[in-house]
Amino acid sequence: MTVRARRARTLAAVVAGAALAAVCAALPASAHTPPPVPAHRSAALYTPPANAQAGPQIADLLKQGQVRDAAGVAAMVRTPQAVWYTGGTPDQVRASVDSTVTAANRRHQLPVLAVYDIPGRDCSQYSAGGAADTAAYQAWIDAIRAGIGGRPAAIILEPDSLALLPSDCGQDDAQGSRTADRYAQIRYAVHALEPLSRTKVYLDAGHSGWHSVNDIVPRLVAGGIDEASGYFLNVSNYRSDDELAWYGTLVSSCLAYVAGGGAAADCPNQWWPQDDARAWLIANVHTAPAAMKHFVTDTSRNGQGPWTPPAGVYSDPQDWCNPPGRGLGARPTLDTGNPLQDARFWIKIPGESDGQCTRGTAGPADPERGYQDPAAGAWFPQQALELVHQAVPPLLPTR
Incomplete structure (x- = not known):
């Protein structure tokens, strides 16, 4: 910075x-x-x-x-929120991370750092950017490590990096080299950051309305989940707490099953009947929760759950992009009551825009709102008030 x-x-x-x-x-x-x-x-x-x-x-x-x-x-x-690091030179990011971690350490608080500079970020869409290549990314990650030092930090490592691979958006070559590079870049970051004495690294697992358990688990394994503390869910999205908790239980259980030699394709996913999935877990997963991979969730904007677009109106509803009528979710905490869930964080900064959403129309106005949304990351006053008004639980005492 x-x-x-x-x-x-x-x-x-x-x-x-x-x-x-x-x-x-x-x-x-x-x-x-x-x-x-x-x-x-x-x-x-x-x-x-x-x-x-x-x-x-x-x-x-x-x-x-x-x-x-x-x-x-x-x-x-x-309210406690993540600090996002999205670029800059290694010297700049080292100094900025050091400043944040120092400020948090003085207050005996845990900073949540969202590290977001992977090459080919966001498939070159709304949040396009990222480091120029693998070497530049590794130097940048090394600077993050130097800025943290031996002090506490929770690392949200590269949102959308595993759930949105180059191969998912037509940006890979015939050999799949860009996707292979993506996995290597994430593994490098895990190797660099997880060994820090008081740091926990969480990898991208998308959310419960996106990839099946059977699809996301191999991606986590390829990204080095075995050396990370766990994974994160729902960053910048709106899935409900109960839905995320169940999905996280299935992902962590499947990771344990795969670590024991099983195949991810055999695991129950979020669309199985829950009674059938529970019976499968009882029969096939015997790892204690403390020994399984844990997860954290982003509850910054999921108080009202996901938006259901009107049927047949938009060719691309972009239900993730500044959906109307959403609210702040559960407050951040390290005490979730779930042995597999380390925390609820506010990772996406509530009040900042997801981008200029056109929902498949010619734009530039967002047809759900009747005006043009701010650029990704810019303050969105109307949405900020929506989130406050619709918060669950309420943000302010009731009248």
């Missing part, structure tokens, strides 16, 4: 903090006193500076007298 960018984020944090103070002063005491928050939800996880445009939105809402909405956006950006 450049000096200019750091200054912008610092300014945004100051603006957001000042706006929140004004919000709290304006609300009656019963309204601005938040419900009790267990220590594991806030004290244990790091909250980075807010998006630079969140503070101005909060201030604008206050000017309009929309005090409760301002409080909601302020509470959203003050």
Whole structure:
């Protein structure tokens, strides 16, 4: 992160903090006193500076007298979230990671780092970019490692890297060399980051509405899951907590079965009847949960579950792209109550756009919204308010 960018984020944090103070002063005491928050939800996880445009939105809402909405956006950006690293030179990323991990360490908090610079990122679509080649990527990963040092960190390693391979989007050659390179790049990152004494690395396993268990497990194995702490689910998506927990149980169980010499094709997947799947697991998987691969989920925007597009309206509904009517999900925590689930994180930054969604139309407007969405990663004020209003559980105390 450049000096200019750091200054912008610092300014945004100051603006957001000042706006929140004004919000709290304006609300009656019963309204601005938040419900009790267990220590594991806030004290244990790091909250980075807010998006630079969140503070101005909060201030604008206050000017309009929309005090409760301002409080909601302020509470959203003050909830622990991931810090994304999407490029820059090795020196820049090393310094930025060191700054983040240092700030978290001073507060005795765990930072969640979303590492997102794989060559050919996002099949050159909305979040296109990434390192120029394998050598550049390895140097960049080495810089991430140097920035972390021996301090605690949770690594979300390359969203969509395994669920969206070059071979999935027609970008591979006849020999499959780009997909082979992708697996080698992920394995390199695991080798570099997982051995750090207080770091856990999680690999991409997409989500429960995408690949079958039978398809994603071999990808995880090829990406080096045997040396990683586990895998992540639902980054930037909207699948429900119960659905993700079941899918994660099936993926972890299948990984254990494959590690014991079984074939992923034999495992039950998320579309099996659950009673049949449970019976198969009882008969075939005898590994203790502590010895299995664990998972984490992104609950930043899944409070209302996935969006169901209107039937027959769009040639490409893009149900993952700024869907209307979604809400914030369960708050981040390291205490999930599930022996296979290490955490619920807010990985995708709520309030930041998924991209300019046209849903198969000529655009440029998003036909579900009637206006053009912001570019990927830009602040989306309308969506920020939707997420606050539709949050499950509610973000603010009920009136």
